Amino acid sequence: MNLAPYAAHPDRTRGRRVPEPPAPTRSAFQRDRDRIVHSSAFRRLVYKTQVFLNHEGDLFRTRLTHSLEVAQLGRSVARTLALNEDLVEAIALAHDLGHTPFGHAGQDALHACMSGPGRDWGGFEHNLQSLRVVDELEHRYPSWDGLNLCFETREGILKHCSRRNAERLEREEPGGVGRRFLDGTQPSLEAQLCNLADEIAYNAHDIDDGVRSGLIRLDDLADVPLLARFQAEVLAEHPALDGRRQLYETIRRMLSAQVYDLIDHTRAAIDAARVASIDDVRRAPPLVRFGAAMREDTAVLKRFLLQRLYRHPRVVDTTDRARRVVRELFDAYLQDPAQMAPHFAERAARAYGPDADAVRARAVADYIAGMTDRYAAREHERLTGERLFALAATQ
Template identity: 50%
Template sequence: MASFLPPRVAYAEDPGSSRGRKVLEPDSRTRTPFARDRDRIIHATAFRRLKEKTQVFVAHEGDHFRTRLTHSLEVAQIARSVAAAIGLDADLAETVALAHDLGHPPFGHAGEDELQILMAEFGGFDHNVQTFRVVTKLERRYPQFDGLNLTWETLEGVIKHNGPVSGKLDRPSWRAIAEFDAEYDLRLSTWASAEAQVAALADDIAYNNHDVDDGVQAGLFHLKELLDVPLIGPILHRTYADYPDLDPGIIRLEAVRRMIGAMVEDVLAETARRAEGHGLKHPEDVRAMGGPLVAFSHDMVEDLSQLRAFLMERMYRHWRVNRTRSQARRILAEMFALFMQEPDVLPGEWYAQSRDRDEAGRARVVCDYIAGMTDRYAIEEHRRLFHLESWA
């Protein structure tokens, strides 16, 4: 059978040449270092919790909407396919994609926004930093170290898949990154590997398409309202023309499938153009480019900005979504205040961590506890703390 995949490109990361792990470990006999990282993420408690964390809709609002877990799996699938099509290391791209949302708190961006406010006086909160803290500290599964002891390349991709982050190190919320980097240099002023950049673009592809899918299914807007929106509109017109009598639900899925394909093809073409223009010969050439290698074309960026504007107006700011956001923020704010005032109502292991700490240290423990909650657990914990009927 003929191979559909191109040969490995010269600027792909080589797992055999990995910079290794902060804590030395014997190599696996069955997996490359990047594949081993992927498996550690999949087995992590924080990864399992993504099954009931909000993407746009709170996890209990319906079984058909995306959660952070299903979103992460979809991002990983796209990242692996794109990386393989370019000739990159698909395991590394998949690994960064699977890890990218581990630090998201319950209730999606509403939860993040509220924790940013609550932690403003105590070092701040950033979900990307929290993801890094999860994989380097908060996951406790091994006797030799805290965290997952991931490879240098995976850690680099987790923290800077969207670009250099050295300019953020003076932010209080990024203190954990600065401290880790001082001991284990992640070269935060450069771009990450091509594989990590693929994971970042796969995230954009996944959420733009699947938010369209979820928004239509939720009844926030009708598919035909997208006919005049760039990118999705022309695809919808062609889909309706090809299948004039098809069930609307299948039309929606076919249009989304075609839009994913169009965005993937655009990334492949633009990345090939940039790679050729820079004459890349080594993974380090990607980090030294001074800009991203993996990217959308200018036209695709323009089209996506208009699609996002539509989704912002018709979905993310819809009154039903706003109502859920309001409820979510109040739940987190009330729990945070109570835990700060009465830390002895925290579960035993968390109370033990908060003891003998100053106010900022106690706030970080409370924040870590809340950030790790699923939507359902946060709702139930709030009910146990504030509603007497839960005692019955």
């Protein structure tokens, strides 16, 4: 692997929280990727919502397929920029491990349960939860909790973090993954790349899923300059192309344009900043970027998705029911922790002292965040007797 001098080199990693001897056949970041793929949290992503719930159609994206698409895009760009593909893949595959059931609706509901008047229990951030999964909540190894991943993978997973939580992380791990949110430095280029690959992937596949669902029409794409441009090209070259192939080709060309724009402007930013090491990258402003025109086009696309898809009455109805499921599960488990799986029930039962309520609430939040959509719906039905979703499966 021919890496740029400013890439993350696996033999120069800042290491793991629990030191381990190197693997004989894999780099440190390859080892991280493999641990993520074999984790329980990664498997559960297949039944976690992206936009449409799992029962609404077999071909809609889930958190798992989204993560795979982010990894594919990220690796492709990383190879061109001579960055570390294995690190990019590890971050991409792990970045949503902490997402709740029911997507952003579940996350918002769980945050409300963990914050507000009388409930100052730290709130809920899905990026921080992804870090909790790989640092604490996976139980696979005899000598430590979590997956014991490298610093560089962990910092890439923690895409966003509130100052309050960053300060707590810094107290627990001085100079660790929370530091950059306090001193204004940047993560590796690999982490920066995953952030933008995430955005590129979900914008593209949400258009695809929106059309597949019938909530967005092909004619609506004319309202989005970035899509309209490529749709016109496709129709000019293939006037008889059916709608499905027309959409695929339009999205394919849009993705290519975004990737090439990202590569060109990132190269220019790296050259202008004269970075020669990963430490230079951390001290520089963000370097992985679109050009101004593509940033504006992408912003228009995101506004279109917000208005036409995410706020569509059918989607809103589903998200309202999802929030109710999460809220009522939280209250039920908080009142009777024994209803949770044994490990989480025991954590809640052991809570004592002035922080007992917060510790108990965090155990409940960890349990709910790890659920799949259908398991959460099934548990809600078991505890309340109400069926809000037509889901039937076990976790």
